[in-house]
Amino acid sequence: MTWLIPLPVVVPLVSAGLALALGRRSKAQGVISVAAITIMLVTSAALVVLAETEGPQVMSVGGWDAPIGIALVADRLSALMLLVSAIVILCVLLYSLAEGLQEGHEGAPVAIYHPTYLVLAAGVANAFLSGDLFNIYVGFEILLAASFVLLTLGGTGERIRAGSIYVVVSLLSSVLFLIAIALIYAATGTLNLAHLSVRLGEIDPDIAFVLQAMLLIAFLIKAAVFPMSAWLPDSYPTAPAPVTAVFAGLLTKVGVYAIIRTQTLLFDDPRMDRLLMIAALVTMVIGIIGAVAQDDLKRLLSFTLVSHIGYMVFGMSLANQAGLSAAIFYVIHHITVQTALFLVAGLIEHRSGTTSLERLGGLAKFAPALAIVFFVPAMNLAGIPPMSGFLGKMGLIEAGAAVGSGLAYATVAAALLTSLLTLYAIVKAWNKAFWQSAPADLPRNHVPRSMFGPTAVLASLGLIIAVAAGPLYNYTDHAAADLTARSPYITAVLGGAGDLTAEEGG
Amino acid sequence: MTPSLALVVAVGVLVGTGVYLLLERSLSRVIIGIALIGNGVNLLFLIAGGRAGGPPLNGSGPAEDMADPLPQAMVLTAIVITLGLTAFVLAMAYRSWQLHGHDEVQDDLEDRRLAARLLEGAEVDTRTDDSDLETEAAEARDETEESDVVGTQEGKR
Numbered sequence: 001m002t003w004l005i006p007l008p009v010v011v012p013l014v015s016a017g018l019a020l021a022l023g024r025r026s027k028a029q030g031v032i033s034v035a036a037i038t039i040m041l042v043t044s045a046a047l048v049v050l051a052e053t054e055g056p057q058v059m060s061v062g063g064w065d066a067p068i069g070i071a072l073v074a075d076r077l078s079a080l081m082l083l084v085s086a087i088v089i090l091c092v093l094l095y096s097l098a099e100g101l102q103e104g105h106e107g108a109p110v111a112i113y114h115p116t117y118l119v120l121a122a123g124v125a126n127a128f129l130s131g132d133l134f135n136i137y138v139g140f141e142i143l144l145a146a147s148f149v150l151l152t153l154g155g156t157g158e159r160i161r162a163g164s165i166y167v168v169v170s171l172l173s174s175v176l177f178l179i180a181i182a183l184i185y186a187a188t189g190t191l192n193l194a195h196l197s198v199r200l201g202e203i204d205p206d207i208a209f210v211l212q213a214m215l216l217i218a219f220l221i222k223a224a225v226f227p228m229s230a231w232l233p234d235s236y237p238t239a240p241a242p243v244t245a246v247f248a249g250l251l252t253k254v255g256v257y258a259i260i261r262t263q264t265l266l267f268d269d270p271r272m273d274r275l276l277m278i279a280a281l282v283t284m285v286i287g288i289i290g291a292v293a294q295d296d297l298k299r300l301l302s303f304t305l306v307s308h309i310g311y312m313v314f315g316m317s318l319a320n321q322a323g324l325s326a327a328i329f330y331v332i333h334h335i336t337v338q339t340a341l342f343l344v345a346g347l348i349e350h351r352s353g354t355t356s357l358e359r360l361g362g363l364a365k366f367a368p369a370l371a372i373v374f375f376v377p378a379m380n381l382a383g384i385p386p387m388s389g390f391l392g393k394m395g396l397i398e399a400g401a402a403v404g405s406g407l408a409y410a411t412v413a414a415a416l417l418t419s420l421l422t423l424y425a426i427v428k429a430w431n432k433a434f435w436q437s438a439p440a441d442l443p444r445n446h447v448p449r450s451m452f453g454p455t456a457v458l459a460s461l462g463l464i465i466a467v468a469a470g471p472l473y474n475y476t477d478h479a480a481a482d483l484t485a486r487s488p489y490i491t492a493v494l495g496g497a498g499d500l501t502a503e504e505g506g
Numbered sequence: 507m508t509p510s511l512a513l514v515v516a517v518g519v520l521v522g523t524g525v526y527l528l529l530e531r532s533l534s535r536v537i538i539g540i541a542l543i544g545n546g547v548n549l550l551f552l553i554a555g556g557r558a559g560g561p562p563l564n565g566s567g568p569a570e571d572m573a574d575p576l577p578q579a580m581v582l583t584a585i586v587i588t589l590g591l592t593a594f595v596l597a598m599a600y601r602s603w604q605l606h607g608h609d610e611v612q613d614d615l616e617d618r619r620l621a622a623r624l625l626e627g628a629e630v631d632t633r634t635d636d637s638d639l640e641t642e643a644a645e646a647r648d649e650t651e652e653s654d655v656v657g658t659q660e661g662k663r
């Protein structure tokens with residue numbers, strides 16, 4: 001069944017070409033995009049089942065076996081990330097179809113939205129599936145190039161300004177990643193992740209530490225971890241609502257995934273775990289303080305996004321099975337919830353023409369359905385029991401307390417404080433947008449059901465995660481066990497040839 | 507393996523100049539900076555590939571005399587990617603020039619709001635603004651603009 005593995009990358013890419021060729025027929029474009037993402041979704045679901053029942057699935061591209069050729073690997077972690085991403089991508093696609101973004105809404109050019117969106121999907125899938133460091137870089141570049149186009153869609157002044165900063169920061173992180181790749185190749189003579197995992201253990205630990213730091217900085221910029229997070233709340237809110245939603249859901253999580261993958265598989269330096277934990281602590285607190293200060297819903301949500309990345313980094317920095325398992329669970333929860341919230345912000349903007357909390361008001365009365373679909377993921381984000389946000393935070397805090405060092409306890413305290421402040425920020429937004437009487441008369445545009453539907457699906461997905469938390473935690477536990485043990489991944493890729501170390505010795 | 511000193515120095519100079527240009531406000535300089543850094547990193551890959559050697563073609567000679575082909579493949583990929591992204595930034599700089607008459611990146615919105623409030627002499631906490639993000643972005647003061655109007659008139663120069 002290894003032929004399934006490249007499909008999530010290949011199908012969207014080919015469809016992107018088709019959609020571009022059919023640029024003048026937006027209906028056909030829509031059909032192609034939905035079909036492509038549906039295939040991606042089905043394949044990812046199949047990969048999750050395969051990875052769970054038969055272990056990591058490996059495909060050597062072009063018939064060259066690892067470590068010479070490029071390997072595509074779907075283990076438990078990457079298959080799960082792929083599945084959740086496909087669900088989110090499909091929901092946002094349906095939302096944007098309903099909004100009519102491709103038909104020139106907000107001055108966006110007609111033809112390019114769908115092809116670019118599909119390229120973005122392919123890039124995300126490639127980054128998740130790749131078993132080769134340079135191929136991860138290529139995946140990043142594919143999704144970044146697509147995201148540049150989507151972020152500056154329509155080329156208005158504000159989007160060009162936000163886009164410039166986003167583009168330059170992204171390019172800088174890509175260059176750092178590339179430098180790290182070159183140095184790692186110079187030190188070890190390979191870029192295959194499984195092979196690297198063996199080889200990096202043989203070089204001077206201090207050099208390995210420097211390589212680890214280089215890679216981490218590149219990924220931390222992409223994941224928007226403080227102090228490399230300032231670009232995010234500045235650039236995301238200006239993009240069209242579905243674009244912001246899919247960025248918020250996926251792009252930072254690709255960075256988080258890359259950190260989890262490289263930190264667990266390649267390096268084991270406890271010094272870096274301490275630094276990561278400090279970064280997690282600061283990210284959580286600074287991010288949420290930023291959110292509290294905002295008076296625009298989209299900006300507020302962007303700051304909560306930054307803040308909650310801290311939770312995932314915290315789970316990683318614990319560097320044990322419980323922490324990783326909780327971190328993966330939290331990533332899954334956060335992808336769905338954050339995307340849902342940004343889509344709701346889009347619905348609010350569609351209905352009232354603004355997302356400024358100072359101008360909004362009375363939505364609970366005029367649009368009760370909108371209120372519900374905001375309230376559920378918002379409370380989920382704040383971590384109100386028994387929702388999935390609560391379960392994720394619970395797992396992280398338990399894992400942190402089990403480690404029991406002073407820094408771990410401090411971070412647990414910061415996590416609790418952040419949770420409280422998230423609730424405060426969200427309740428403030430709720431009061432202003434939904435409960436206060438509107439300061440001025442706002443337009444009351446009709447929100448079409450076809451836009452509302454995907455949002456409601458995503459919002460309820462957060463609840464489904466909570467209901468299915470038992471099996472899901474079970475799965476993430478297995479995934480985390482695989483990550484900490486390393487050997488399932490390495491054996492699957494190198495085919496039991498663990499003796500590659502002796503072969504040439506770098 | 508001893509890397510060639512000339513290559514190492516070239517990498518340092520290219521990346522150093524590139525970083526300096528990247529810190530500029532003007533997008534056209536940023537583009538040159540990106541191109542320089544990109545080329546510097548490409549040279550770094552050549553260093554990572556080890557000593558120079560013959561063409562890595564199967565059957566052309568003993569494997570020990572061949573150059574490592576993998577970094578060259580990676581450099582090719584990196585060149586293509588840099589080319590595409592440079593073209594995109596170039597388009598963005600042109601669009602910025604169309605809109606504003608220059609290609610300089612404006613300040614962060616929050617920075618401009620703070621600057622505007624300080625100029626008014628008001629306390630930072632008075633939040634009477636009733637505009638949303640887009641209009642506010644247009645109204646807020648911008649230190650890169652000579653006049654107060656961030657208009658859309660073309661070619662203000």
